[in-house]
Amino acid sequence: MQTWLRLVPTMRRINRSLKTFKLSNIKVSTTIAIDVLESSSTSSFQPSNATFRSDIKVSVMKPMLQFLNQTKSSFHYDVYPYFAWSTNPHVFDLEYALLKGGEKSRYTDPVTKLTYTNLLDQLIDSAIFAMNKLGFPDIKLTIAETGWPTAGDKNEVGANIHNAAIYNRNLVRKLSAKPLVGTPARPGVVIPTFIFALFNENQKPGPTTERHWGLFYPNETQVYKITLNGE
Secondary structure, three states, X not given: OHHHHHHHHHHXXXXXXXHHOOOOOOOOOOEEOHHHEOHHHHOOOOHHXXXXXXXXXXXXXXXXXXXXXXXXXXXXXXXXXXXXXXXXXXXXXXXXXXXXXXXXXXXXXXXXXXXXXXXXXXXXXXXXXXXXXXXXXXXXXXXEEEOOOOOOOOOXXXXXXXXXXXXXXHHHHHHHOOOOOEOOXXXXXXXXXXXXXXXXXXXXXXXXXXXXXXXXXXXXOEOOOOOOOOO
16 A cells, blocks of 8 residues: 555656656656456446545545646556456456457446447446546546457466457557547547557466467567558
């Protein structure tokens, strides 16, 4: 908790230093994982029900959003449909998590009546609604990390090259579509997005998935074919 409480003051100090050196065009933000949302929000990911965790909502998230709003910086969000799906396979269809769309891959929020065709949008809008509830409906959102693992342990279902290729290809198509798609809560809005990761991290500890998110192996050969222009 002490680290959480130091986060926003540190962001402010960095911002002041940038201003001192006439570098105020450089924006300051921090990456936020989906676990900043209450667990009740992440059991079904009903966007309109999403709220920030009670232990950090007032002490951390509200001042952070105030800072981002004042400095016109983005909310940098780590969004992984893989984890949401793999821990709730009885709730979400795999095709829905892989951004494949289709009639059976739909979810309608019972409060807003917004209809979702993929899990990524549902997770993004959960953060957007949580920000709205704290009085910050207009802060820009950037996806700081998203991707799909290409390998995993026996209990890490769905982590394979086939699914990773489908997810990231569909992600690129969605983001490069014209006109812009956005999300149901923010239609037509640009969402800058970073794919995790460029390379597999073959020396990283932990479960097998931790080492297999890259588009390339450490020897610089491609894990699977993908273009980043939506073609």
